[in-house]
Amino acid sequence: xxxxxxxxxxxxxxxxxxxxxxxxxxxxxxxxxxxxxxxxxxxxxxxxxxxxxxxxxxxxxxxxxxxxxxxxxxxxxxxxxxxxxxxxxxxxxxxxxxxxxxxxxxxxxxxxxxxx
Amino acid sequence: xxxxxxxxxxxxxxxxxxxxxxxxxxxxxxxxxxxxxxxxxxxxxxxxxxxxxxxxxxxxxxxxxxxxxxxxxxxxxxxxxxxxxxxxxxxxxxxxxxxxxxxxxxxxxxx
Numbered sequence: 001x002x003x004x005x006x007x008x009x010x011x012x013x014x015x016x017x018x019x020x021x022x023x024x025x026x027x028x029x030x031x032x033x034x035x036x037x038x039x040x041x042x043x044x045x046x047x048x049x050x051x052x053x054x055x056x057x058x059x060x061x062x063x064x065x066x067x068x069x070x071x072x073x074x075x076x077x078x079x080x081x082x083x084x085x086x087x088x089x090x091x092x093x094x095x096x097x098x099x100x101x102x103x104x105x106x107x108x109x110x111x112x113x114x115x116x
Numbered sequence: 117x118x119x120x121x122x123x124x125x126x127x128x129x130x131x132x133x134x135x136x137x138x139x140x141x142x143x144x145x146x147x148x149x150x151x152x153x154x155x156x157x158x159x160x161x162x163x164x165x166x167x168x169x170x171x172x173x174x175x176x177x178x179x180x181x182x183x184x185x186x187x188x189x190x191x192x193x194x195x196x197x198x199x200x201x202x203x204x205x206x207x208x209x210x211x212x213x214x215x216x217x218x219x220x221x222x223x224x225x226x227x
Contacts, residue, residue: 004159033214040219040220041219041220042120042203042205042217042218042219042220043160043203043215043217044217045214045215048214056214091159091160092159093159103148103149103150103162103165103205103207103215104150104162104165105160105162105215106162107158107159107160107161108159109157109158109159110157110158110159112157
């Protein structure tokens, strides 16, 4: 399967613990995006990378969130000191395009986080 | 403020009963409007891109149209497998790094 892969698919953690999600984009896709989605809402932008460079991070994003994309391949999203409000589906998407002109993002199946 | 509004929030149809979903937008300098389909527990799947008023795109039972203020996703003779949430997103000239998403329309097609 050459689609976007996310791990783990489900994570249940206790409040205050750290969690890390991994995304493996489609090979050679330059852009990688992280989104967060809660039930009944559209995807909420978190951050995006062009190759290994993190070009933008949402102003709404707490400093407990950090993302990396070493070597411009896979990416990790870490949430420190989780809170119940962090419970959501975390979606990763990649695109071969240098701009959003086509709007075509390839999404993974997401990592669902539940914070108890 | 740039905004995307989808209606209705939820729609239930009988198999074969055609209908339309609406996506209205207020953005400055629209560069593109996109439709995605999302199945429960999965990531969104790209359907269409529309760039200018009057443009239409078709795929199987789906047809997307665009005006200067809104887009419609027409579903002709839907089948149960068309049941999903349909998301609309826009991309504008002043925000070239991320899409602005609507909340989606949840479609259920009964056999």
